[in-house]
Amino acid sequence: MHNAQPQYDRFNLFQRIEHGVLLVSFTVLAITGLPQMFSLQPWAVFMIAALGGIETVRIIHRAAAVLLIVGTIYHFVAVSYRIFVRRVAMTMLPGWQDVRDGLQALGYNVGLVKTPPRMGRYNFGEKIEYWAVIWGTVVMVLTGFMLWNPIATTTFLPGQFIPAAKAAHGGEALLAVLSIITWHFYNVHVKRFNRSMFTGKISHEEMEEEHALELEALTRRERSEPDPEGVQRRQRLFTPVAAVITTALLIGLYFFVTYEQTAITTVPRQQVDVFTPLTPESGRVQ
Amino acid sequence: MCGRRLWWLAVAWVAVMGATLLGSQPAIAQPTVQPTVQPTVQPTVQPTVQSVSPPDAACRLCHADSTETMTLPTGDVVHAGLDLGVLDASVHGASAAAPVYCTDCHGPRQRYQYPHATNPAQNLTQFQAEIAANCEQCHLSAEMHNPGHLQAAAGSAVPNCVDCHGGHDTAPVAAMQADPVGTCQRCHQQFDDPHVADVHAEVVANFGAGQSCQTCHASEPQSEDARCQSCHSLLTRQLTLPSGDTVDLHVNPEDIVNSMHGARVLQGVQYTTLRCTDCHREQGLWGFPHQPIDAVTRRQLTIGMQQVCQECHSDIFDRNADGVHAQHIVDGNLEAATCADCHGNHAIHDPNEPRERISQTCGNCHSEINAQYATSVHGAALLGEHNPDVPVCTDCHGVHNIPDPTTAAFRLSSPQMCGRCHADAALMSKYNISTDVFDTYVADFHGTTVTLFEHQSPDEETNKAVCYDCHGVHNILPVTDENSQVIKANLLVTCQQCHPDATTNFPDAWTSHFKPSLEHNPLVYFVNLFYMIVIPATVGGFLLFIATDIFRRIREWFGRRQRRKDA
Numbered sequence: 001m002h003n004a005q006p007q008y009d010r011f012n013l014f015q016r017i018e019h020g021v022l023l024v025s026f027t028v029l030a031i032t033g034l035p036q037m038f039s040l041q042p043w044a045v046f047m048i049a050a051l052g053g054i055e056t057v058r059i060i061h062r063a064a065a066v067l068l069i070v071g072t073i074y075h076f077v078a079v080s081y082r083i084f085v086r087r088v089a090m091t092m093l094p095g096w097q098d099v100r101d102g103l104q105a106l107g108y109n110v111g112l113v114k115t116p117p118r119m120g121r122y123n124f125g126e127k128i129e130y131w132a133v134i135w136g137t138v139v140m141v142l143t144g145f146m147l148w149n150p151i152a153t154t155t156f157l158p159g160q161f162i163p164a165a166k167a168a169h170g171g172e173a174l175l176a177v178l179s180i181i182t183w184h185f186y187n188v189h190v191k192r193f194n195r196s197m198f199t200g201k202i203s204h205e206e207m208e209e210e211h212a213l214e215l216e217a218l219t220r221r222e223r224s225e226p227d228p229e230g231v232q233r234r235q236r237l238f239t240p241v242a243a244v245i246t247t248a249l250l251i252g253l254y255f256f257v258t259y260e261q262t263a264i265t266t267v268p269r270q271q272v273d274v275f276t277p278l279t280p281e282s283g284r285v286q
Numbered sequence: 287m288c289g290r291r292l293w294w295l296a297v298a299w300v301a302v303m304g305a306t307l308l309g310s311q312p313a314i315a316q317p318t319v320q321p322t323v324q325p326t327v328q329p330t331v332q333p334t335v336q337s338v339s340p341p342d343a344a345c346r347l348c349h350a351d352s353t354e355t356m357t358l359p360t361g362d363v364v365h366a367g368l369d370l371g372v373l374d375a376s377v378h379g380a381s382a383a384a385p386v387y388c389t390d391c392h393g394p395r396q397r398y399q400y401p402h403a404t405n406p407a408q409n410l411t412q413f414q415a416e417i418a419a420n421c422e423q424c425h426l427s428a429e430m431h432n433p434g435h436l437q438a439a440a441g442s443a444v445p446n447c448v449d450c451h452g453g454h455d456t457a458p459v460a461a462m463q464a465d466p467v468g469t470c471q472r473c474h475q476q477f478d479d480p481h482v483a484d485v486h487a488e489v490v491a492n493f494g495a496g497q498s499c500q501t502c503h504a505s506e507p508q509s510e511d512a513r514c515q516s517c518h519s520l521l522t523r524q525l526t527l528p529s530g531d532t533v534d535l536h537v538n539p540e541d542i543v544n545s546m547h548g549a550r551v552l553q554g555v556q557y558t559t560l561r562c563t564d565c566h567r568e569q570g571l572w573g574f575p576h577q578p579i580d581a582v583t584r585r586q587l588t589i590g591m592q593q594v595c596q597e598c599h600s601d602i603f604d605r606n607a608d609g610v611h612a613q614h615i616v617d618g619n620l621e622a623a624t625c626a627d628c629h630g631n632h633a634i635h636d637p638n639e640p641r642e643r644i645s646q647t648c649g650n651c652h653s654e655i656n657a658q659y660a661t662s663v664h665g666a667a668l669l670g671e672h673n674p675d676v677p678v679c680t681d682c683h684g685v686h687n688i689p690d691p692t693t694a695a696f697r698l699s700s701p702q703m704c705g706r707c708h709a710d711a712a713l714m715s716k717y718n719i720s721t722d723v724f725d726t727y728v729a730d731f732h733g734t735t736v737t738l739f740e741h742q743s744p745d746e747e748t749n750k751a752v753c754y755d756c757h758g759v760h761n762i763l764p765v766t767d768e769n770s771q772v773i774k775a776n777l778l779v780t781c782q783q784c785h786p787d788a789t790t791n792f793p794d795a796w797t798s799h800f801k802p803s804l805e806h807n808p809l810v811y812f813v814n815l816f817y818m819i820v821i822p823a824t825v826g827g828f829l830l831f832i833a834t835d836i837f838r839r840i841r842e843w844f845g846r847r848q849r850r851k852d853a
Contacts, residue, residue: 039734054738055748109834111841150795151787159794162807163802166731171817175824178392191360191835263784267697267749270759275621276654 007201008218014078019197021071022133028064029140030177032057037170063146066257072137073249077242084235087226091121094131098124118212125187129179136176143169149260342388344400347372347386360408373454391420411446417453418446445473463490482575485517492520505616513574515539528589531584537562541632565594585620591631592624600624606686613690623651642669644678654678658760663767665760675713694747698740701727704753723799727753730797749784756780 011019035044036057051057083087100117102124107113117123122130146165153161188194192265196202207215287337310348354366373379378386389395393416397403407413411731418428428447435445450469451457462469471477477486493501502516524532542548548562581587596603606612606625614622628647629637638644645668649656659665659679667673682703683689689696701724707713709724727733735750754762756772763770771780785792800806802814 036734039738040728045738049742050737052744053742054735106831106834109831109838111838151668151789151792154791154795155789158809159791159796160807160809161793163797163807167802167813167817169809171813171821175817175821178821178825179828182825182832186828186835191839205733219804249731253488260787262787264749264786267747268751268755268784270754272658272760273654275651277647277651278653 001017006204008204008207008215009200010196010202011200013200016197016200018071018078021067021074021201025064025068025071026176026180029061029068030173032061032064033173033241034177036061037173062148062257065141066253068137069253072141072252073246073253076249078245080242081238085231085238087230087234092127092130094124094127100128116209118216119214120217121211121214123210125183129184129187132179139172140176143172145256148256149262151260151262165207188211208242220268304342316681338637344391345388356405358405358407358409358413360409362413364410366411368454376452376454376456377458378454378456386424390423391417393420412454414448415446419449421447421451446648449473476575479575485521485523485575488523489517489520492522494520510563511539511561516573518562527579527581527584527587529583533584533587537632545630545632545634546636547634565591567594583620588626589615589620589624591626595625602686609684609686609688610690611688621651627651640672641674641678641751642672644680645669648679655760662758662760663764664762675707676714677707693745695744697752698744698748700752700754701733701736702740720799722801726797726799726801751784755784 031047032051035047035051036054038044039048039054048054048057051060101119102117104113104115104117105124108116143165146162147169150162153165162198188197192206192273194202194206196206202211204215207218318553323454349366349368350370352367356364356366375381378391378731389398392398397405400545405413407416414555422428425447448567449472451462471483489502490499497520502512515537518535518537521535524534526532542562544560549559550557579587581590592603603625611624615624627650637647645656645659645665656665656679660669664676667676668678683691705724708719709721711721714721732750732752735748736752739746739748739750758771765772767773768775770776774793777796778788778790781788781793781796795809797807802808802810804811
């Protein structure tokens with residue numbers, strides 16, 4: 001389509017794999033989670049049956065949750081590496097410029113402003129999405145932990161936090177899914193199919209429209225590689241620290257998954273003698 | 287015989303004729319006594335003419351020492367001689383309330399004049415029957431006294447008075463009663479059977495006031511029921527089965543008449559009282575003497591009888607066959623209830639009247655459960671207040687096709703069972719009980735799981751709590767009762783049944799059937815409120831922005847097309 005135009009690198013392979021993991025885990029969580037939230041709607045009953053029953057759905061949901069958390073831990077480490085070791089600019093941090101860009105884009109759309117905003121590596125729309133994912137993941141992991149470990153939770157929090165966590169888990173899930181369907185799907189699939197998360201490349205036209213400042217910087221070659229010596233030095237410190245933190249987080253995840261045996265696995269039964277005739281003769285007639 | 291003597295006989299005969307024609311006629315009035323009353327000798331012949339010599343002196347003269355015989359056409363032989371001592375000792379003899387003369391019985395007189403005319407009887411039976419017919423001159427007619435015999439099949443030898451009571455040696459009634467079967471035994475050989483004789487003796491021994499042989503043997507037409515009742519209403523003995531179990535043989539006929547099986551109109555159809563043999567119809571059981579029954583134990587007998595109920599109540603029987611009781615019997619547990627265990631046998635009454643009767647019926651076998659139920663909120667209201675709304679056993683367990691309550695299917699459907707009443711707003715408003723209990727349960731983790739299991743795999747076990755896991759099964763108490771399993775003070779222990787590690791705060795994780803509100807579970811309420819605002823606001827904002835973007839792109843598209851046209 002735009003083969004003739006120059007292509008620019010946008011996402012490296014690891015970032016694309018990360019996105020793939022997020023895509024898979026999020027989709028599975030949504031598919032197995034929403035039917036649980038609306039469990040008695042006919043469509044939900046159908047989906048739960050199709051997925052193998054509620055207990056199976058719960059197991060799939062929890063497996064996907066573990067995948068999401070592993071991906072999140074990886075993301076945390078990878079971002080830390082880029083920031084602390086490679087000293088990459090924190091282009092995802094939101095600022096007032098993003099608010100202005102958003103308002104300008106809105107004004108431009110309705111015809112009040114003559115020119116569209118010129119935006120950096122991550123524009124306001126992408127930052128909204130990124131931070132929504134961060135916020136959403138934090139909420140979902142925390143509330144998910146509470147629901148997964150209600151006994152552990154209620155040893156230090158009031159019991160009401162459990163149903164509240166369930167409400168928040170569902171509300172946040174609905175918000176996330178609806179946001180993805182509207183904001184994400186429109187911006188990267190409908191408006192124009194943005195293949196950069198799969199190919200790693202972005203077209204010149206897209207760069208001009210969405211990341212004009214980034215394009216400008218690339219053209220000016222403002223981005224310079226960090227000095228290899230400094231990277232090596234910082235890496236020596238980062239590696240053990242990251243290893244410890246990663247280990248701690250993974251232990252936390254293991255704890256998350258296995259900490260408590262919430263309930264017995266047998267069926268509760270009341271024991272009562274069934275045949276207890278009033279007299280040896282009762283229940284007997286001639 | 288010498289000629290002179292015969293002459294005197296003829297003279298005497300004429301004299302007797304004259305006297306008795308005048309004197310005995312008015313006495314031949316038919317009595318109007320009810321047939322069930324022990325017939326007694328009517329005040330009979332009151333001779334108005336006091337003869338110098340007895341009117342039968344002439345008969346006695348010849349027949350006392352006669353060795354004459356009369357051969358009837360069939361070859362039967364009638365002996366003319368009789369032992370006057372026997373006659374005088376009989377009830378018709380010297381001790382009779384009034385004299386009975388030969389021709390009172392041997393009639394018609396014309397034929398017995400001397401020389402005697404040829405007797406038209408073809409055989410001894412006819413000869414006796416003619417004489418027996420004369421008994422009615424003083425006694426109850428055979429139709430009323432002993433109609434049973436007259437019902438005997440045509441052609442068989444119908445006994446007449448003489449056959450039982452004798453001829454010249456007619457025995458006193460008291461003597462016959464002393465040996466009630468001795469007379470009958472002559473024809474009815476079954477009394478030779480000591481068992482039959484024994485049973486009969488017990489029946490006779492148990493005669494109540496106003497009862498006699500006629501109680502059983504004279505009411506006509508004697509129905510099969512009457513035949514059964516004639517013994518079983520008087521028997522007090524027990525039948526001993528091979529196992530040693532005993533069966534009481536006494537039956538009060540009133541029990542059946544007053545039972546559901548008594549005469550009644552059902553759905554516009556008039557039903558008559560069920561007969562004994564409608565149920566006790568096995569071959570050989572109702573004929574007499576009865577043949578031995580197959581059952582070894584009384585339990586087998588009771589269980590065997592349920593087939594009889596099936597004949598009329600096949601739909602109920604079929605449903606019962608699916609029930610837990612019938613299944614247990616099929617599996618060899620003979621303790622399980624059959625029809626009669628719950629409904630009774632002869633005295634079957636409406637099982638639902640009064641409603642308390644239902645729990646009592648079940649309690650006969652399930653006494654421990656019934657005792658728990660009696661103290662529950664439901665049972666106490668039933669037994670204490672005759673409350674018509676609380677469930678009795680059958681409301682939860684069903685009636686005939688009672689499902690096994692230990693199955694997964696029963697457990698999974700149990701919330702629906704409780705919900706039948708507890709989600710009924712009209713019913714619950716009477717008792718100020720919230721109907722949110724069902725919806726809030728279903729909306730919660732436990733209820734959601736159970737409901738989904740019920741929809742999708744109703745035979746699969748799930749350990750998620752159902753109503754009775756928390757509230758109790760038969761011992762459900764009001765949620766205000768200090769011993770209730772679900773009041774705050776006891777809830778942790780209840781939770782720990784399934785969540786053994788649960789601690790103090792854990793029970794509050796359950797919303798106690800309250801829909802979240804400012805008053806109950808406010809944190810949940812606020813979280814819900816937060817998302818009710820944030821979700822539409824966020825998604826709405828996105829959609830608004832997207833709309834403006836689309837708006838711009840359409841404008842640009844039209845602009846480009848315009849420019850191309852212009853160019």
